[in-house]
Amino acid sequence: MDIATIFKVMMKGVMISRNSQKYGEMATFLLYEENYIHYEEVLQTLGYELNGENGYFFLSKSEALNKDEIDQFVRSHKEVFMLISILKQLMPYVRSGTTIRYTEFVSLHEQKRDEKMNEKWQYLFAQSDLRSSSEKFFERLQKEYIIEQIDRKDSDSYLVLNGMDYYLSLLESM
């Protein structure tokens, strides 16, 4: 493992989590202070900041964001808060490291659906069909590096990544 390989991944906006099967090795590499400082220095010369704590790492821009960027940043974060809120309303025990099942999520959604839940769902998805929008829900969580499919052959089981703690730590600071 080296910092060039990690940069190739992180420059695409990937948040790497220590408990991820895909990126865990990279996160572990950065847990060594020496590697972290070295990578951080290199990134600063390129105009990026390295951020990381509690087993997850991500890049941000060194220079100030413009208005459009900030607007997108805020919008994106609100959507992710909504995603996690729905996930935790249906599966309250979920934390990083938990295994969740798609089929269980859909079944719980059908059982616990109420007016407020529908409103939240509509905030994220225009589709009313629960199954196809649930697939989108899981896809979005994966895109945000909050969950990861455990096995390619098993499309039902997902691992909750350390990346979720990033949003929860923001929540705690509110």
Place this chain on the structure above:
Amino acid sequence: MTHLELITFIYEHREELDALYKKKTTAVCETLEKSRLVIKIGDEVELSDTYRQFIDSTLKRIDYGIIFHTYSKELKELLKYKARYQEEEKSYYLDEMYQLIKNIFFKLQKRDEEIQLLLVKIENETSLDLDILIEKAMDILKKITEVNRANNEVRELFFHEIYTVHGKIDYLVDSISTQMIYFVENISSSLNRLNQFIARTRKLRVQNKKLLQLSLMILEEEDEAIDEMLRLSPREYYLTLHRSQKNSIQTFPDGSESSRVIRRLRQSMEFLEVKKEQRKVKIVMPQVENQHLVNMERIELDLAENGTEDIFLFIYEHPELTDFAREGVSGLSLKEESFKIFLQLIIPENPHIELSNTYNNQEIRIARWI
């Protein structure tokens, strides 16, 4: 009915019994209804408590409602038989005491297993509401605290009241003493584990409530505070971007930029001086294992040479044990290690050892080396 006939009976009614166990039915055939495997409450039939307990314990399943009975009845009986034995010296009372100690020990062992099962169950619980989960965990905490108190009571009584009654009883108490220390330590770590679980779950509950509140604020567009917080220092935050979307913002380099960035990255890395490491001959040193062995022979020789009024204290203060305590073998205190050696010395018959009926300041029976 013989045991074998009972097994056959269970086999013949396995489907109905399974349905009752899974609470899929409340009615069974007349033959089963008349058996003691089930009980009838009103019009409904349920598995008898003893049968359910047998299944749960064999299959290592546990119910949150489990009641941990203490050992007070057995301990009372034990003291009663001790008094009778001391008055009449009939071996019958000794046998009863022996059986009671064994029963109490089996109960301690069962409690230990049940507590471990209960902890695994609650830690992996996903079907309960967090409020109920915390309530159940608090209830279990109360039960384990009670078991902890009862276990200590048993230990005290075994060593202070029962130990000196007869050699046969003493031998049994000695042979289970290490296991009893293990149960007591297990309970103490279970209490810690449960306390941590409760703290974690409480934090999760607060987090979930806050998330719910936040999502409602976003829906009702009362989210200025969130906007302000997020806008305060976005440079430190993660900007999730999906470049396939329309109007995406190029905070992360796109395809055309990435080769330029990698080139710059390589250039900056070229400045790093990497000294060629000189080849060194690897010398493999023989591995020295630290086995933390206590030289029993030396202790015995010193005892024979100097004698002592209290063998346990002699061992406790012996340099062999001082080294042992300093080197720090995990999981064993100096007292526990000394006690183990003490038992190894006094259990085999030794004409030089004289056991007294009194105890030292460490609450260990005083034995003289003569």
